Amino acid sequence: MRRWLGDAETALANHSDRLNAINIFPVADGDTGTNLYHTVRVAATAAAATEGTDLGEVLGAAGQAAMEEAWGNSGTLFAVFLDAFAAALAGHPRLSGPLLARALHRAQIRAWSALSEPVGGTMLSVLEAAADGAASACGAAGNDDSNVALRAALDGALEAAAGAVVATEGQLGVLASARVVDAGGVGLLLVLAALRGAVLGDGIAEEALEALHGFRIQDPYITADQPEAEGVEIMCTIQLSPLDAASLRQRLDEVGESVIMSPVGAFDDAAGLCRWRVHVHVTDPDAALELIRGVGEPERVALTELRSEDAPAGGAGDFAQENRRAR
Template identity: 55%
Template sequence: MSLKIHTNAEAMAQWLERCVKALGNHSDRLNAINIFPVADGDTGSNLYLTARTAQDAVSRWETNDVGELLTLASRAAMESARGNSGTLLAVFLAGFAEPLMGHERLGAAVLAQALERAKVRAWSALSEPVPGTMLSVFAAAAQAAARVARAPGSDISSKAALIEVLEAVRIASRAAVISTEALLDPLTRAKVVDAGAVGMLIMLDELHAVVTGTVVDADAYSGLHGYGIQDPHIHATALPVEGVEVMCTITLDPLEAATLRGQLDAVGDSVIMSPVNPTENGYRWRVHVHTPVAEHALEVIRKHGSPVNISVTDLCSHDG
């Protein structure tokens, strides 16, 4: 029997749709275990809302180019990204789309390239990347895909090779999620895995499912620490967090972007900067920073240009 798989642009649009549904179903439990970098109980909500923006952008878009479709989705997600986790999801999609430009089908080799590029984009977007987060899942997925794709004697163009890569990615990503509990002290103390990492695992599981025409087991995540339905919301007992989250979009050339990143590091933390799309004068950049006072960050940003899509959110006001 011939192995039937689904790898075209329509399938990738369905992947985004399934991610939105899955993240929506899991948002409460993801919020419940959200404790790093800020115990604000909104990681699940942020992932869901960002993924929904990506899916909405391509819901009526007709193209045969897988990379073109995912690039459009990533740009929409980046412009409306919510929080650390939503921003990194958008960055992941942007990197994932790049090697897929010009491809009408997903294959084992290009999937491995897409995962590697997504990993690089995500890790480089952060001023201070921290293992034990979504980044660990990105790294594990890329490494697993590359290992299978480069295996001696493998027919990398076959359907079976693509399924083998996807299976390896699922296994490695789940192991990376489990390992997060031991990599970050706040997670170790709370006895939970990282919420953003679980969200990324959910998306990669859905990618496997849409390609193979299967359904993810509803109980697939019940064994993860802190993920039982009876487990309490960790963030509810955490100490209030002072400060605000500032996000905006601004056009900069690469040198200005590097300068701004350094200046934001001086007035805040959790700095994420990633290009959205090229312009005549450089790139549109999505900027994210946690800072004690919003105006401190905005003053630094405005020295380099005119930011748009500005949002300022109290870190202690999130209720999941």
């Protein structure tokens, strides 16, 4: 699991510029690769610092760190994915086919529920396909703890995820018009390929990635041709009761878009509170922050202008310049 996240960090470093180049949904701000790379790097660092062989503990530490430091839509959804994935592996020292299928299914449910308005043709569709593919392949292989069932589940998850990425182009009008696949979906595919590679020794061929529309290194920087993104992305962490969290989500839905709220860590029964990671796109950040501060005191507040930067001048591994400020 530590090797998985380290390999995922490397894969995203190598492909972040191309992910940025095709990032046009939900806004064309050209930072999906940057955001995923940063968030996975935080997770990999946290996992490397853990000891022991409990998969849930190792990935749990990584998921918690990612939730606290997530960047952007894609980074936040990856953090939600990893945190839920870890919970399904608690108490287990070894990954198996049934465990993988269960973890992906749990992550799928958590990711869909984290968004106020989940949309198909995105990371969500790719995760759902991976979960279904792992469960189907594992069941056909006997649904046991054998290495055969684990290989089948990994193969099934990756094959289904790759198919789902190709399908994203036809699921969202903006992607179909630009003739590209979803950037976040490709990013998740790279993460899943890294998992397969860490366990079996091989992930996904570069030729398969090159076949994705818009993803070849010689393809144009499509984000730059999209209308200028407007507004501000707000991210923070805040302690709230479930009732206050539901109220805040509803009010953020009224003033913004791309609302993501997901719990960070365990619920404090004594205090009746839980830490929440909050993400939203708004045109009036001061008004949104006032809403947030109306229910609690936010931490790790980060504001990012939703605008696409110029295409990177260098090769693989160059990242779009972040325009972030904290309050």
